[in-house]
Amino acid sequence: MIPREDxxxxxxxxxxxxxxxxxxxxxxxxxxSAELTEETPIVKVRLLGEDLVAYRDLSGTYxxxxxxxxxxxxxxxxxxxxxxxxxxxxxxxxxDCTGACIETPAExxxxxxxxxxxxxxxxxxxLGGMLFAYMGPEPAPALPRWDVLAWEHGRRWIxxxxxxxxxxxxxxxxxxxxxxxxxxxxxxxxxxxxxDTYEETHDFLKxxxxxxxxxxxxxxxxxxxxxxxQHPLLFPNTLRHVSHDKETGRHRHNxxxxxxxxxxxxxVIIANFEPNENExxxxxxxxxxxxxxxxxxxxxxxxxxxxVASQDFMAWETQGPVMDRSQEHLGLADxxxxxxxxxxxxxxxxxxxxxxxxxxVAADQQPPIIELDVINERxxxxxxxxxxxx
Ligand code: FES
Ligand SMILES: [Fe+2]
Numbered sequence: 001m002i003p004r005e006d007x008x009x010x011x012x013x014x015x016x017x018x019x020x021x022x023x024x025x026x027x028x029x030x031x032x033s034a035e036l037t038e039e040t041p042i043v044k045v046r047l048l049g050e051d052l053v054a055y056r057d058l059s060g061t062y063x064x065x066x067x068x069x070x071x072x073x074x075x076x077x078x079x080x081x082x083x084x085x086x087x088x089x090x091x092x093x094x095x096d097c098t099g100a101c102i103e104t105p106a107e108x109x110x111x112x113x114x115x116x117x118x119x120x121x122x123x124x125x126x127l128g129g130m131l132f133a134y135m136g137p138e139p140a141p142a143l144p145r146w147d148v149l150a151w152e153h154g155r156r157w158i159x160x161x162x163x164x165x166x167x168x169x170x171x172x173x174x175x176x177x178x179x180x181x182x183x184x185x186x187x188x189x190x191x192x193x194x195x196d197t198y199e200e201t202h203d204f205l206k207x208x209x210x211x212x213x214x215x216x217x218x219x220x221x222x223x224x225x226x227x228x229x230q231h232p233l234l235f236p237n238t239l240r241h242v243s244h245d246k247e248t249g250r251h252r253h254n255x256x257x258x259x260x261x262x263x264x265x266x267x268v269i270i271a272n273f274e275p276n277e278n279e280x281x282x283x284x285x286x287x288x289x290x291x292x293x294x295x296x297x298x299x300x301x302x303x304x305x306x307x308v309a310s311q312d313f314m315a316w317e318t319q320g321p322v323m324d325r326s327q328e329h330l331g332l333a334d335x336x337x338x339x340x341x342x343x344x345x346x347x348x349x350x351x352x353x354x355x356x357x358x359x360x361v362a363a364d365q366q367p368p369i370i371e372l373d374v375i376n377e378r379x380x381x382x383x384x385x386x387x388x389x390x
Pocket of ligand 1: 069070071072073074088089090091092093
């Protein structure tokens with residue numbers, strides 16, 4: 001249980017809010033690169049409470065700028081892309097990816113009006129079929145080259161769920177809440193029998209990129225070894241997961257991004273990778289993207305409770321648009337999320353004092369790949385209905 005004021009501090013994402021300022025120190029996912037095509041070179045993005053458009057100009061450069069035109073605030077989502085930027089459909093003002101206004105065609109020749117305009121713009125980078133934007137102070141740090149995005153030989157694809165109607169921190173607390181596995185997913189994931197021998201231990205280890213969540217289950221038969229799962233929460237808003245098919249030996253690795261749209265909406269985007277070292281086929285630069293609906297019922301207010309991802313979404317959304325943590329009652333099994341809140345609070349203080357929060361490195365100090373020690377000794381490969389389990 002935490003006081004209401006602390007709950008506000010931990011959850012709000014807008015400009016100038018404590019957690020919003022922390023989230024702005026990290027590159028945030030905005031779309032799959034395959035979503036920006038010649039036919040649809042501009043997409044609306046709402047991120048951290050700001051209305052923006054992401055685009056790809058005719059030279060192949062990506063940009064993300066404020067949706068409302070600096071002239072008279074028409075939406076740039078209806079603009080058009082050109083060789084060097086995006087042009088507003090109303091009176092033709094044109095902006096480049098740095099936010100410079102490069103043309104104001106209705107002004108007299110020689111006008112310097114455009115030189116006084118600074119349109120809000122954020123840098124965009126592409127990696128592993130995903131587009132990321134950085135909304136914090138300059139200079140932008142390195143975009144982390146997570147293994148799932150940087151590995152080359154295998155199949156990569158992106159899953160985008162319908163936006164969730166809840167605050168981002170509810171999704172992240174679930175990632176350090178291993179005890180929900182049997183109760184929420186037990187029947188679907190064929191784990192229900194293990195409830196009878198519920199003796200596993202949960203450890204949470206702080207490491208340079210966040211919290212390593214480790215689950216150790218005692219041997220199920222005499223002489224067998226204990227089974228271990230280990231999945232890192234990458235601070236602040238990503239989970240790294242893997243599932244393993246014991247029959248084929250295949251691993252499916254994923255990064256589960258929980259992109260805060262605003263205080264009460266979150267976009268889950270999952271980047272998946274199946275290594276295929278024998279065939280040495282490089283993954284597509286623009287990984288295919290699949291849109292998955294999980295709402296059901298006449299008014300689309302229900303959840304598919306036979307689908308692991310939808311079970312999680314039910315829990316996160318029904319906690320409320322912004323869960324009121326002053327009304328909860330925590331137990332010892334909740335120690336992981338207590339650690340996450342403490343970690344977030346520490347990073348809030350670091351950023352408020354002008355420091356650099358955990359895991360953020362300068363652009364010229366980026367390692368070529370960040371390989372994470374992820375283990376899943378127990379669960380089988382997710383069927384299409386079960387993917388996205390957290
Ligand atoms: S409103 Fe965009 S150019 Fe006038
Ligand atoms: Fe879950």
